[in-house]
Amino acid sequence: MLSAFAALPALPMLLPTFALAQLSASPAGQTPATNPLPSWNDTAPKKAIFDFVERVTKQGSPDFVREAERIATFDNDGTLWAEQPLYSQLLFALDRVKVLAPQHPEWATEEPFALLLKGDVRAALAGGEPAIAKIVMATHAGMISMEFTEIVRDWIATAKHPVTGRLYTEMVYQPMLELVAYLRSNNFNNFIVSGGGIDFMRQWTDRVYGIVPEKVVGSSGKTKFEMQNGKWVLMRLPEISFIDDGPGKPVGIHEHIGLRPIAAFDNSDGDQAMLEWTTGDKSRSRFGLLVHHTDAVREWAYDRDSKVGKLDKALDAAPAEGWTVMSMKDDWNKIFPFGSK
């Protein structure tokens, strides 16, 4: 796939992300008097969101939830930004392998690096999780935390999406930016809970979604506090600390937030446990939503058979669980801040 990507023309689309700036002009604590979700069609999902928010925020309502407990959790890949044709963080890792290759002559014969460097991403990733873990460890560890921060910030500021040529931070869903802002304006406490790397996301989620580093929950590697050249540093070790995916998501939520969310926004089977945990307590108000990727023209259409963001069991479970399933094609009149793919 890398070779296919490399063949794409580099499109001159370095527009800054402007969606957040537009949205945050509306002061926190106030609901815009007019439609706060303009990119959502007037279909059932939008009505369900409005209905839920009204019930839990209305003083005296039997479903009222006090502000301190209005925890909302958002998956990131495929829920807040695009995850096709590959998770952005994996594309970051592949870019890093190319940058680091001159320092690693052994990669010429060591898999999955050799295949990657020949441009055969598909074959390299066929090694599955062990291969991906090797790539991630080689690109995310062995440096201090501040160095990794700089590398991610440089990459996210310049790297282009392989299909659209846009910055990755432009590949965010305009309707979800509106939803995040709408919940915030109703004094919800928004968190990202993603299988992605916590230190990868934290470098840009505040700027792009208005979600600060402490409100990002993700997968992490171990770090070690140590002295290097007379300075205290956190060294990134090539060792997994926590995988914030599948049944790990409720664990990550518990560890980081300490309260059970009342709303969760997701898109794949990897998010099912997070939805179950959020909506499983039937004695209280709760809301679960699945983003169904149904728009092959404006975004991508995929679900049960996709290797990235597979949505199968969670889709089957949705009706009985009461989760709202929204269709990108039918329920969103705009996909990205700049329009469509």
Add this chain to the structure above:
Amino acid sequence: MLSAFAALPALPMLLPTFALAQLSASPAGQTPATNPLPSWNDTAPKKAIFDFVERVTKQGSPDFVREAERIATFDNDGTLWAEQPLYSQLLFALDRVKVLAPQHPEWATEEPFALLLKGDVRAALAGGEPAIAKIVMATHAGMISMEFTEIVRDWIATAKHPVTGRLYTEMVYQPMLELVAYLRSNNFNNFIVSGGGIDFMRQWTDRVYGIVPEKVVGSSGKTKFEMQNGKWVLMRLPEISFIDDGPGKPVGIHEHIGLRPIAAFDNSDGDQAMLEWTTGDKSRSRFGLLVHHTDAVREWAYDRDSKVGKLDKALDAAPAEGWTVMSMKDDWNKIFPFGSK
């Protein structure tokens, strides 16, 4: 020690903690016009705090720090509340052993439980960390998260400090309550970073300090998301996940907050790494403070030879590191909201 504690009269001092309610009457974002730290004497530490806060909050000051980066971290035991004669959480665990003993006939011959149940706490704890770990695992795991929450809430609402007979939530330092509120009013983002258990602290830190669960960093055990009797639960496993002490504190700060603090408030050698991480970047504004327990009459006097809250190496390091060392005896005119020990 348990036997000595049991011999104490149960004092009728179930007063609610009122300090926070008084303090939070001052709206966030405004510094009280008059002295915001009335329980601090007009000595050097108070002046150092005022000087630091003024420098980092004054627009145009070369030391100005924007609000998003005004992270302040507080140790809990010995910094925000009393830790003598034993850490409160260990006293909680000892109480739990007594409650659970009828379900564990094997404890009659199994150490450290047998010694504990005979009332010889000193001998039981002589087993050191392995003994303490056994006690903590037996009392903090093997139940679901919500059950543990209820147990802690019940205990903290009724259990009495073995020396003063006060509720543990009354054994907080009035000057630190004022400091937490003062920093908050200057748009600092306050976190607890403690070796104590994250789920133990989160049940009362909001009510007592105004620090919500998501802003509490502590030691944790592993949890597992699973179905029990048709309900999704988080089961507490008898396995350590993270020790938030010593060099673990900067790691916990990084994982939970994602930013390097600019101020840290501590009292023991177990906090030294947190102070080093907070104040180690000499290129920016930063503040470190050590609470020195010097008042045997109103609180307890201990440092280099104490088994609880030992302060030795960090005290020696303070002058060169520029950490402010405050003396309870000399710098605080009030210790607890109710007065003195």
